[in-house]
Amino acid sequence: MPRLDAADLRERMARDLPGAVLEAVPLQVAAAPTHGPQPGAFLTSDTLVAPSRLVEAACYLRDLLGYAYLSDIAVVDYLADDLFELVYRFYHVEGGEGLTIKVRIPRDHPEVPSLTPAWPGANFHEREAFDLYGIVFVGHPFLRRIYMWDEFEGFPMRKDFPKQGDKYIGADE
Amino acid sequence: MLKTEELQINIGPQHPSTHGVFRMIVTVDGETITDLKPVFGYLHRNHEQIAEQNTYLQNMPYTDRLDYFNSMANNQAYAMAIEKMVGIEVPERAEYLRVMMVELTRILNHAGALGFLINDMGMWQTQLAFGMREREKILDLFESASGARLMCNYFRFGGVVRDLPPDFIPRLKELLQAMPAFVDELERLLRENEILMQRAEGIGILPRDLALAYSVSGPVLRGSGIPYDVRKAEPYSVYDRFDFDVPVGTVGDVYDRFLVRIEEMRQSRRILEQVLEQLPDAQGGHINPKARQNVRPPVGDVYARIESPKGELGFYLVSDGSGKPYRYKVRAPSFINLTPLGDMCRGYKVADVVVILGSIDIVMGEVDR
Numbered sequence: 001m002p003r004l005d006a007a008d009l010r011e012r013m014a015r016d017l018p019g020a021v022l023e024a025v026p027l028q029v030a031a032a033p034t035h036g037p038q039p040g041a042f043l044t045s046d047t048l049v050a051p052s053r054l055v056e057a058a059c060y061l062r063d064l065l066g067y068a069y070l071s072d073i074a075v076v077d078y079l080a081d082d083l084f085e086l087v088y089r090f091y092h093v094e095g096g097e098g099l100t101i102k103v104r105i106p107r108d109h110p111e112v113p114s115l116t117p118a119w120p121g122a123n124f125h126e127r128e129a130f131d132l133y134g135i136v137f138v139g140h141p142f143l144r145r146i147y148m149w150d151e152f153e154g155f156p157m158r159k160d161f162p163k164q165g166d167k168y169i170g171a172d173e
Numbered sequence: 174m175l176k177t178e179e180l181q182i183n184i185g186p187q188h189p190s191t192h193g194v195f196r197m198i199v200t201v202d203g204e205t206i207t208d209l210k211p212v213f214g215y216l217h218r219n220h221e222q223i224a225e226q227n228t229y230l231q232n233m234p235y236t237d238r239l240d241y242f243n244s245m246a247n248n249q250a251y252a253m254a255i256e257k258m259v260g261i262e263v264p265e266r267a268e269y270l271r272v273m274m275v276e277l278t279r280i281l282n283h284a285g286a287l288g289f290l291i292n293d294m295g296m297w298q299t300q301l302a303f304g305m306r307e308r309e310k311i312l313d314l315f316e317s318a319s320g321a322r323l324m325c326n327y328f329r330f331g332g333v334v335r336d337l338p339p340d341f342i343p344r345l346k347e348l349l350q351a352m353p354a355f356v357d358e359l360e361r362l363l364r365e366n367e368i369l370m371q372r373a374e375g376i377g378i379l380p381r382d383l384a385l386a387y388s389v390s391g392p393v394l395r396g397s398g399i400p401y402d403v404r405k406a407e408p409y410s411v412y413d414r415f416d417f418d419v420p421v422g423t424v425g426d427v428y429d430r431f432l433v434r435i436e437e438m439r440q441s442r443r444i445l446e447q448v449l450e451q452l453p454d455a456q457g458g459h460i461n462p463k464a465r466q467n468v469r470p471p472v473g474d475v476y477a478r479i480e481s482p483k484g485e486l487g488f489y490l491v492s493d494g495s496g497k498p499y500r501y502k503v504r505a506p507s508f509i510n511l512t513p514l515g516d517m518c519r520g521y522k523v524a525d526v527v528v529i530l531g532s533i534d535i536v537m538g539e540v541d542r
């Protein structure tokens with residue numbers, strides 16, 4: 001079984017793909033609460049990759065390290081930090097723990113290269129991220145809403161999406 | 174050569190074999206499928222956002238509603254994520270109880286899935302009733318342990334909500350004793366069934382390399398010949414103590430996925446026998462008495478996954494230090510297993526679509542979230 005952990009991956013990737021690995025900046029996660037203890041900053045131990053080098057880094061994981069199974073793509077909206085974080089999780093088919101790479105993109109320009117041409121399995125993950133967060137995956141062959149209807153406006157999983165009221169109710173009257 | 178024109182037809186959203194509300198836009202050339210686009214989201218309720226409004230414990234019964242066939246497995250993945258995040262220890266006995274419930278879930282899921290699949294092939298009700306009969310027995314056991322048949326809500330952080338009732342173990346032993354006859358019967362129904370063989374063999378082939386590229390998991394991945402099972406690949410709970418095999422297929426067609434499920438039921442029975450053997454010696458109670466249920470995990474993220482009956486089920490959670498998750502993401506196996514549906518159906522006949530879809534074994538509650 002392959003035994004690579006997050007620190008090994010960061011080291012190897014920084015060596016083999018110069019310039020692709022970024023220094024992780026601690027995240028505030030949420031706006032400071034008005035009462036109670038202040039939450040600590042969130043400093044990730046996973047490898048942070050430059051958005052423009054994402055495909056290269058993913059192919060490095062697959063072709064050189066053998067982590068060929070793309071298990072999950074999750075998006076997190078860090079509103080207080082004004083960025084989206086995409087979490088890509090890869091596994092080795094022989095087993096063992098997975099490796100994670102993260103990509104941070106600004107909230108006002110959420111664009112990232114698509115993995116779907118290289119990994120057909122990323123298709124629905126990316127469509128879900130587009131539907132619920134409005135992340136634009138450049139190069140995706142069929143980037144359409146997957147859950148919400150096509151005419152829906154807004155991205156419901158964003159932290160600033162209004163949770164009270166529904167503009168569709170009473171719109172016809 | 175006769176010149177033909179391509180035609181688009183709609184299967185669903187309301188169709189008895191789509192296992193929920195699921196639509197497929199199929200492009201056909203004569204009877205042959207040239208393209209298929211799945212359309213779903215009819216049951217979408219933004220599960221993930223609702224979960225962000227709930228406390229961590231309130232989400233435990235809510236995970237039952239994802240894959241309503243396998244509520245116990247959903248509970249386990251979610252409980253594991255929280256335990257990893259907060260650092261709660263689970264007593265040995267509780268781990269055995271969890272494994273017992275999840276393996277029972279696997280048996281009932283596969284019994285149901287196989288029954289539905291044969292039903293989809295047009296052999297109405299008889300075989301489905303066989304599967305449902307076994308499922309009922311397991312649901313009765315769940316009811317005696319958790320109080321509910323489907324929405325069990327049995328797991329808690331650090332263990333399970335209550336210990337087994339006194340008559341549970343004898344009833345389970347009885348069920349396990351009767352099980353091989355049922356599985357053999359089900360296998361005979363399929364291996365000696367002309368209709369099924371003709372409609373399953375060589376249909377919906379998903380080759381090995383494509384299965385991996387499409388990130389499918391569970392019986393679909395193993396049916397294509399990749400022996401990947403989270404219970405073996407990254408053992409969690411007490412799975413490293415059991416002796417069991419991971420069945421794999423050879424071709425990756427509907428028939429292989431069928432056989433893999435049958436064999437998995439036998440392997441689950443093997444695990445259950447070992448659980449019954451080891452359970453009396455297990456240390457601790459059914460729950461860690463020090464485990465708090467109103468957890469406030471430290472700031473950070475965590476991912477925990479299990480081998481649910483349908484594939485790899487994972488929860489990705491981000492905590493901001495409060496009592497509610499900042500981000501709650503479900504890696505739903507049926508959702509991802511649908512990705513290659515278009516490729517699996519291309520070149521086959523329209524009538525094969527329902528069979529191929531049935532062999533993936535989806536639950537719309539989990540696909541649409």
